[in-house]
Amino acid sequence: MIKKVxxxxxxxxxxxxxxxxxxxxxxxxxxxSDADRTSLHVRYADEAYHIGPSPSSDSYLSIExxxxxxxxxxxxxxxxxxxFLSENPEFVKRCGRAGIIFIGPTAHAMSIMGDKxxxxxxxxxxxxxxxxxxxxxxxxxxxxxxxxxxxGFPVIIKAAAGGGGKGMRIVTERSNVTxxxxxxxxxxxxxxxxxxxxxxxxLEFPHHIEFxxxxxxYGNVLHLYERECSVQRRHQKIIEETPSPFITPELRExxxxxxxxxxxxxxxxxAGTIEFLVDKDRNYYFLEMNTRLQVEHPITERVxxxxxxxxxxxxxxxxxxxxxQKNIRQTxxxxxxxxxxxxxxxxxxxxxxxxxxxxxxxxxxxxxxxxVYEGYEIPIHYDPMISKLIVWAENRNEAIKRMKRALYEYxxxxxxxxxxxxxxxxxxxxxxxxxxxxxxxxxxxxxxxxRDQRCDILCEDIAIIAAYIDYTDKLxxxxxxxxxxxxxxxxxxxxGRKRNSVRI
Amino acid sequence: MALEIQLEERKxxxxxVRKDKNFVEILVDGRLYKLDIIMVEEGVYSIIHDNKxxxxxxxxxxxxxxxxxxxxxxxxxIEIVDAETRYQLSRNRNLLGDDESTISSPMPGKIVxxxxxxxxxxxxxxxxxxxxAMKMExxxxxxxxxxxxxxxxxxxxxxxxxQPLISIE
Numbered sequence: 001m002i003k004k005v006x007x008x009x010x011x012x013x014x015x016x017x018x019x020x021x022x023x024x025x026x027x028x029x030x031x032x033s034d035a036d037r038t039s040l041h042v043r044y045a046d047e048a049y050h051i052g053p054s055p056s057s058d059s060y061l062s063i064e065x066x067x068x069x070x071x072x073x074x075x076x077x078x079x080x081x082x083x084f085l086s087e088n089p090e091f092v093k094r095c096g097r098a099g100i101i102f103i104g105p106t107a108h109a110m111s112i113m114g115d116k117x118x119x120x121x122x123x124x125x126x127x128x129x130x131x132x133x134x135x136x137x138x139x140x141x142x143x144x145x146x147x148x149x150x151x152g153f154p155v156i157i158k159a160a161a162g163g164g165g166k167g168m169r170i171v172t173e174r175s176n177v178t179x180x181x182x183x184x185x186x187x188x189x190x191x192x193x194x195x196x197x198x199x200x201x202x203l204e205f206p207h208h209i210e211f212x213x214x215x216x217x218y219g220n221v222l223h224l225y226e227r228e229c230s231v232q233r234r235h236q237k238i239i240e241e242t243p244s245p246f247i248t249p250e251l252r253e254x255x256x257x258x259x260x261x262x263x264x265x266x267x268x269x270x271a272g273t274i275e276f277l278v279d280k281d282r283n284y285y286f287l288e289m290n291t292r293l294q295v296e297h298p299i300t301e302r303v304x305x306x307x308x309x310x311x312x313x314x315x316x317x318x319x320x321x322x323x324x325q326k327n328i329r330q331t332x333x334x335x336x337x338x339x340x341x342x343x344x345x346x347x348x349x350x351x352x353x354x355x356x357x358x359x360x361x362x363x364x365x366x367x368x369x370x371x372v373y374e375g376y377e378i379p380i381h382y383d384p385m386i387s388k389l390i391v392w393a394e395n396r397n398e399a400i401k402r403m404k405r406a407l408y409e410y411x412x413x414x415x416x417x418x419x420x421x422x423x424x425x426x427x428x429x430x431x432x433x434x435x436x437x438x439x440x441x442x443x444x445x446x447x448x449x450x451r452d453q454r455c456d457i458l459c460e461d462i463a464i465i466a467a468y469i470d471y472t473d474k475l476x477x478x479x480x481x482x483x484x485x486x487x488x489x490x491x492x493x494x495x496g497r498k499r500n501s502v503r504i
Numbered sequence: 505m506a507l508e509i510q511l512e513e514r515k516x517x518x519x520x521v522r523k524d525k526n527f528v529e530i531l532v533d534g535r536l537y538k539l540d541i542i543m544v545e546e547g548v549y550s551i552i553h554d555n556k557x558x559x560x561x562x563x564x565x566x567x568x569x570x571x572x573x574x575x576x577x578x579x580x581x582i583e584i585v586d587a588e589t590r591y592q593l594s595r596n597r598n599l600l601g602d603d604e605s606t607i608s609s610p611m612p613g614k615i616v617x618x619x620x621x622x623x624x625x626x627x628x629x630x631x632x633x634x635x636x637a638m639k640m641e642x643x644x645x646x647x648x649x650x651x652x653x654x655x656x657x658x659x660x661x662x663x664x665x666x667q668p669l670i671s672i673e
Contacts (some may be wrong), residue, residue: 346610354613380612380613382641411548413546413561464516468507
């Protein structure tokens with residue numbers, strides 16, 4: 001059994017992993033960069049090692065340094081968390097060579113799933129549906145039309161060398177095919193110096209639904225049901241829930257089985273996630289596999305009652321899975337909101353800075369996985385996510401109400417956060433009805449901005465009064481002490497003076 | 505004490521009538537408010553007005569007269585406009601003139617790239633500096649055409665929010 005884990009990560013996920021280690025009686029080793037000396041994971045761990053300057057390329061991404069610390073500290077294993085080195089097969093190999101257990105899949109499984117084209121081919125061979133598309137580049141309209149006849153409209157033309165939305169065209173009717181194909185090819189040529197394009201079926205109103213997988217070293221593979229992750233901004237998830245309000249029990253069964261097959265096809269080990277796109281007619285397609293713990297794993301933990309980090313550690317130690325698929329059930333409903341240090345009113349511009357004050361929500365059904373505290377300065381070098389707020393309730397309706405309550409309680413001052421924005425999402429009718437897809441935030445742009453009407457002149461005046469009082473109090477404090485006492489209006493100061501003398 | 509306070513575009517006159525500990529009578533543009541206001545935590549005020557409970561948080565801006573004030577639904581920029589501020593404003597206006605502007609970033613970060621150099625002619629909408637913070641890069645563009653007069657930072661520098669980066673004439 002693993003005895004000492006080096007957590008090659010920072011922030012909330014490092015703390016979350018160490019929590020499970022502590023419950024299991026496993027010692028923990030933190031690594032930190034210059035910027036993270038005061039970070040919570042350093043304070044929480046049993047041991048902490050400095051690994052270099054703030055930029056992650058010189059610290060958290062340095063395989064060399066992390067392996068060295070693992071050896072120096074006598075850690076028998078490394079947990080990579082998510083991001084950083086978690087999906088780097090080279091790192092897995094280096095751990096193996098150094099005789100350190102990597103808590104995650106094999107380098108082989110990781111490499112296959114890490115490459116989009118290989119992963120797609122492997123899935124097709126395993127009989128798993130992928131988004132229909134042409135396998136090779138299209139050079140003339142004839143081949144394009146042939147493909148479109150087979151799949152039907154709409155389709156999307158993508159640049160083979162592509163990325164960043166360049167050379168992309170959505171085609172919805174026959175009369176447009178020629179013109180759009182020409183436009184896409186010329187744009188691709190300009191952007192990438194290569195005019196080859198390929199065509200994929202365009203999924204309208206897609207849902208992003210993923211399945212959690214657990215697999216041991218002995219071929220036992222389980223799924224822990226799905227997570228609905230369709231609320232996204234800039235292709236990044238911000239709210240997740242489970243169970244998905246969109247899929248039916250039959251579909252859940254079927255997709256779960258497919259996810260298990262996908263994991264089997266690469267002889268997967270550990271915790272992983274199979275991501276699917278599901279269209280409005282509930283056709284599902286393999287999108288990709290994440291070969292690590294996901295940010296949103298807590299909602300699954302809450303609903304199925306399994307600690308995923310503990311399972312990861314047990315699997316890596318060589319233990320067999322003791323849970324049986326038939327005993328895994330979803331109980332109640334869980335929702336997660338990701339809290340970012342960013343300004344939703346300025347196009348989600350990052351907002352690093354000093355946390356002046358923080359009130360975490362508490363009470364029935366709340367879990368708050370974070371790493372910041374009062375007086376902590378959020379560094380500019382890393383991801384702006386500061387915490388994850390997870391709520392659980394008997395049913396979906398109650399879970400949403402609880403999330404709204406928790407967001408109302410959650411106060412962070414000193415920096416801008418997405419808290420208010422998230423609570424507005426909770427008010428979107430489509431969200432409340434559970435009838436939404438990945439377009440939800442775009443479709444409700446006005447609703448998400450409509451706060452202006454909600455702060456009337458009274459509310460403005462209140463804000464002005466608060467500023468007036470704060471400013472004048474500040475001025476009074478700057479005045480000489482004697483004057484302060486003579487007007488005698490501050491009982492708090494008197495109290496403070498008394499308290500100070502008592503303390504001494 | 506009477507103060508002029510600016511909330512976004514709105515200017516208001518605020519005058520304290522009475523103050524007894526946390527009980528305050530105050531005039532805002534002639535409207536009288538009687539309320540109970542108390543700082544409950546650093547930067548957080550609890551206000552009770554007509555038995556309604558409000559929570560307002562104040563984040564101090566670049567100086568002690570500037571605040572970002574968060575109410576439940578909205579966040580405002582608020583500035584105390586006193587004699588000193590007025591003087592400085594008029595002085596800055598004279599100093600800068602109408603034909604000079606300064607590019608700054610509202611957030612701290614790191615300079616990734618400066619695609620211009622001193623003396624370059626730029627058009628409105630041209631990118632003059634790229635700042636990265638928390639894995640995201642933001643491009644800053646000029647609002648009007650002009651000539652790069654001064655570049656106050658270098659590529660790779662770490663910067664504070666609201667720090668002048670580039671002056672354009």
